[in-house]
Amino acid sequence: MKKRGHKYIFIVGGVMSGVGKGVATSSIGKILQGKGFIVNLIKIDPYLNVDAGTMNPTEHGEVFVLNSGLECDQDMGNYERFMDHELKDEDYITSGMVYQRVIERERNLGYKGKCVEAIPHIRDEITRRIVRAADLNGSHISLIEIGGTIGDYQNVMFMEAARVLKVKNPDDVLFIMVSFLPIPAKLGEMKTRPTQNAVRQLNSYGIQPDMIIARSEVPLDKKRKEKIAISCNVRVEHVISAPDIESIYEVPINFEKDHLGELLLDLLKIKRTRRGTDLKKWRVFVKRLKEIKQSVDIAIVGKYFDTGDFMLSDAYISVIEAVKFSCYKLGVHPNIYWINAKDFERAVPRRFPDGSQGRQGKKISALKKYDGIIVPGGFGETGIEGKLKVIRFARENKVPYLGLCYGMQLALVEYARNVLNIKDAHTVEINPKTKNPVIDIMPEQKKLVEENKYGATMRLGAYPAHLKSGTLARSMYNEKVISERHRHRYEVNLNYIEKFEKGGLVFSGVSPDRKLMEIAELPQNIHPFFLGTQFHPEFKARPLHPHPLFTGFIKAAVKHKRSHKKKRKK
Ligand code: GLN
Secondary structure: OOOOOOEEEEEEEOOOOOOOHHHHHHHHHHHHHHOOOOEEEEEEEOOOOOOOOOOOHHHHOOOEEOOOOOEEOHHHHHHHHHHOOOOOHHHEEEHHHHHHHHHHHHHOOOOOOOOOOHHHHHHHHHHHHHHHHHHHHOOOEEEEEEOOOOOOOOOHHHHHHHHHHHHHOOOOEEEEEEEEOOOOOOOOOOOOHHHHHHHHHHHHOOOOOOEEEEEEOOOOOHHHHHHHHHHHOOOHHHEEEEEOOOOHHHHHHHHHHOOHHHHHHHHOOOOOOOOOOOOHHHHHHHHHHHHOOEEEEEEEEEOOOOOOHHHHHHHOHHHHHHHHHHHHHHOEEEEEEEEEHHHHOOOEEEEOOOOOEEEEOOOHHHHHHOOEEEEOOOOOOOOHHHHHHHHHHHHHOOOOEEEEOHHHHHHHHHHHHHOOOOOOEEEOOOOOOOOEEEEEEOHHHHHHHHOOOOOOOOEEEEEEEEEOOOOHHHHHHOOOEEEEEEEEOEEEOHHHHHHHHHOOOEEEEEOOOOOOEEEEEOOOOOOOOEEEEOOOHHHHOOOOOOOHHHHHHHHHHHHHHHHHHHHHHO
């Protein structure tokens, strides 16, 4: 280890997945940051994918994109939102990256003829990455979230790397287990046994947790804290109660009720010489969001429904959070509605999950009740015609519309078809043979796709765009040049720009070489808010710094709601 005295806190999950390890990690990061420390957060994903880019959102939730263009786990989005800083590539580690590097090194004789093995070589490569991330971030403390649950075969090597780091630096490494305490409905009693078992299993790896964050529906009582403490070898005050709460942004404040920050600094033997803000702004933000009375109804039209509604919010998590932050800033609460684009496609005979048969199709006028509509990013054919109908409805009925990436491309397809009267206009992603490819594949992308080179090959990460004066985009950003994160293979076809512009559409954001259209909008005398972006503004929205485009969109939605209410009253 290069930097002496650097502190590492490993966060591992017990009992089951999905209990909020990512939010716990983000919250601990926030607390320590609030105490004046530079903290870097690392997410370890034990899968063999080199990054998250090739994974379907129904499998793994949203693919979050860093400034650098790295496609990673949605937890990285949580980290950025809580910490309010930009993460580095080194803050993300997958088994795929680790193995790829070790195997490449072996092929290059990097191990000088040695037999290359999981231990020590894979283990040491993991440690190298963790230490390097700390160095590059210049942090005092690293928080490392090990994905998966204790007992998974996949994360054993990461546990082993963590154990050895602790052996070598006994005063500088801590372990926190985020566990779950079920309350079986029939018993009505909170059970600690699964947590005890998870700790035993962790002990079998040679690791003793220093602290247990106990997730449950309700707060832990004294008796259960004591029981966990006795059976798991931790002190009672190191058992932190983490009940379900309304907003994840309250978690740091909740943890602080148990003095988690001070306890961690004691455990790490850190003298509290730093001056922090102690979450001052964060507390104001949380207080505000809890006081909100008004609401606004926002529809998100997606397609990743296939594993049930549960996955949906995961697949679009950054969009939802971006909507929330702008809403909170404007003092409204967002009611978010999930609309399945497929519902608006022609009524087709269907066999439903219960075995019955019928026809399904929803009337587009059902959209009337929403104050704003978002079509977020996406890939492929499913739900396209439904999305086009939704966009047409928003445009014609002057409902505020925000199109994100695919949502902008499809807005252009819709505009070409129904305003410019180019009936067969399409994106070549769906119809490669269309005579009117208003959205075309980027030339450098074509070859990659033909060669099946899909991993990390899209146009990814931060690129600048120049904004046109006098436009909606420019007024919202209040800047001439912006930088936003991208993830796409297709783009507006330059051969159609003139037609679009003559037909009333404005390209208010373009790449510096003017070859890529980054923002398209309708003038405000035509439509109060109809705007699409080729990039993903949602990746840069933060609780304390809401994104201007989302704020503009929500403002328009609130206005729409007011004018509708008035009309209904008359
Ligand atoms: N499928 C489109 C493209 O690749 C849009 C991508 C997206 O929405 N992120 O260009």
